[in-house]
Amino acid sequence: MTPPVPPRRYLDHPATSWPKPGPVIDAVLHALRDVGAAAGRGIHADARRADALRAGARAAAARIVGADDPQRVALVSGATLGLNVAIHGLVEPGWHVLATAADHNATLRPLQWLADRGMIEFDVVPCDASGRVDPDDVAGAWRPATRMLVFSHASNVTGSLQDAATLARLARERGGLSLLDASQTAGIVPLPAGEAAADVVVAAGHKWLQGPEGGAILFARQGVEPRALVQGGTGTASDDLRMPERFVERLEAGTPDLAALAGLAAAIAWVEQQGIAALAAHGHRLAAACRAGLAALPGVRLLGGGDAKGPPIVGFTVESYDPADVAALLEQIAGVQARAGLHCAALIHRHLGTSGAGSVRLGFGPFNTADDVRAVVAAVASILGHPDSDFSDPFPSPPQVPPWQE
Numbered sequence: 001m002t003p004p005v006p007p008r009r010y011l012d013h014p015a016t017s018w019p020k021p022g023p024v025i026d027a028v029l030h031a032l033r034d035v036g037a038a039a040g041r042g043i044h045a046d047a048r049r050a051d052a053l054r055a056g057a058r059a060a061a062a063r064i065v066g067a068d069d070p071q072r073v074a075l076v077s078g079a080t081l082g083l084n085v086a087i088h089g090l091v092e093p094g095w096h097v098l099a100t101a102a103d104h105n106a107t108l109r110p111l112q113w114l115a116d117r118g119m120i121e122f123d124v125v126p127c128d129a130s131g132r133v134d135p136d137d138v139a140g141a142w143r144p145a146t147r148m149l150v151f152s153h154a155s156n157v158t159g160s161l162q163d164a165a166t167l168a169r170l171a172r173e174r175g176g177l178s179l180l181d182a183s184q185t186a187g188i189v190p191l192p193a194g195e196a197a198a199d200v201v202v203a204a205g206h207k208w209l210q211g212p213e214g215g216a217i218l219f220a221r222q223g224v225e226p227r228a229l230v231q232g233g234t235g236t237a238s239d240d241l242r243m244p245e246r247f248v249e250r251l252e253a254g255t256p257d258l259a260a261l262a263g264l265a266a267a268i269a270w271v272e273q274q275g276i277a278a279l280a281a282h283g284h285r286l287a288a289a290c291r292a293g294l295a296a297l298p299g300v301r302l303l304g305g306g307d308a309k310g311p312p313i314v315g316f317t318v319e320s321y322d323p324a325d326v327a328a329l330l331e332q333i334a335g336v337q338a339r340a341g342l343h344c345a346a347l348i349h350r351h352l353g354t355s356g357a358g359s360v361r362l363g364f365g366p367f368n369t370a371d372d373v374r375a376v377v378a379a380v381a382s383i384l385g386h387p388d389s390d391f392s393d394p395f396p397s398p399p400q401v402p403p404w405q406e
């Protein structure tokens with residue numbers, strides 16, 4: 001007899017959120033089923049509906065990044081593209097750029113690509129053993145030729161949060177630009193706005209913002225003008241073989257992914273309706289309980305300090321086990337879907353002591369429950385041979401942490 005299949009427990013939110021809230025799915029379906037036109041291309045009724053959907057997404061994205069003017073917000077197909085546009089479109093030959101050890105390959109690889117071709121020099125500011133970067137270290141690494149500071153708002157490995165406002169101010173005071181990768185914070189951490197905002201902010205729509213893949217945000221302050229990396233049709237000024245100068249048109253060549261943008265708009269509205277603070281509190285309650293349960297198991301090493309202000313991510317390793325095996329066993333034993341490895345962020349692992357095989361990563365989203373935490377802790381206990389270990393369950397009974405606002 002085959003053993004019963006455990007229920008699916010999705011805890012891979014830092015990679016992408018799931019399930020998507022109902023209104024997000026409805027918005028995607030509405031765009032696909034009812035709108036049927038390319039945004040920015042035409043004046044017939046469906047084209048106008050498509051334009052309205054895209055304008056709604058832009059306005060919602062502007063609210064999330066705290067931009068007064070939605071026309072400073074380009075909607076791109078992913079954070080990776082947005083970060084590439086920001087880096088390749090802004091840096092000039094001869095610049096020195098600073099990045100941090102807690103960053104993702106979505107920024108480190110474009111910087112390395114430029115450095116390999118002798119176009120820039122870049123240095124990586126180290127982080128501490130929890131993934132935090134000390135602004136004094138950034139100040140210490142700043143050179144006369146430094147023109148840009150690139151940093152991830154929160155580590156996608158440990159959830160540790162950087163002091164984005166201080167880092168952006170530090171760059172500005174030294175006459176450089178700041179590029180904030182908010183992919184692991186938009187939707188779960190309020191982004192610094194106004195004067196405290198970075199010069200350029202890029203955010204994935206499909207992670208903590210709960211949107212579909214295919215929609216991401218690229219904001220740049222007025223006067224910070226990335227060049228167009230991709231040239232093509234914009235639906236405007238078509239008799240000019242050069243790209244339009246206007247910010248959003250310059251950066252949005254090609255037919256937009258309307259379904260993704262409709263989903264992004266609905267997702268942001270949903271996040272706003274629930275409240276970032278409430279979503280974060282829910283995730284952190286689960287993450288803190290999970291950390292406490294895992295910490296009690298001999299052989300488990302937790303990564304990072306469990307930053308209660310960052311995204312609710314729990315990173316850990318299990319003594320004598322390859323993280324990939326732990327993730328596979330978690331799924332086999334308890335249906336827990338986790339990610340193992342380096343998480344596209346190899347440098348931080350050098351500071352965590354997890355280079356090589358990396359770590360196991362869990363993230364707690366709106367629809368996760370106390371049961372998911374219990375399942376994780378029990379599964380890790382059984383991997384370690386302590387199936388009866390006593391997890392002092394911090395949740396009230398009957399549970400008061402329901403699937404998010406069912």
Ligand SMILES: Cc1ncc(COP(=O)(O)O)c(C=O)c1O
Pocket residue numbers: 014015078079080081104106152154155156181183184204344
């Ligand atoms: C910190 C960080 N930056 C950038 C990205 C890239 O996002 P995407 O793969 O959606 O382009 C990710 C996704 O894993 C991330 O965690």
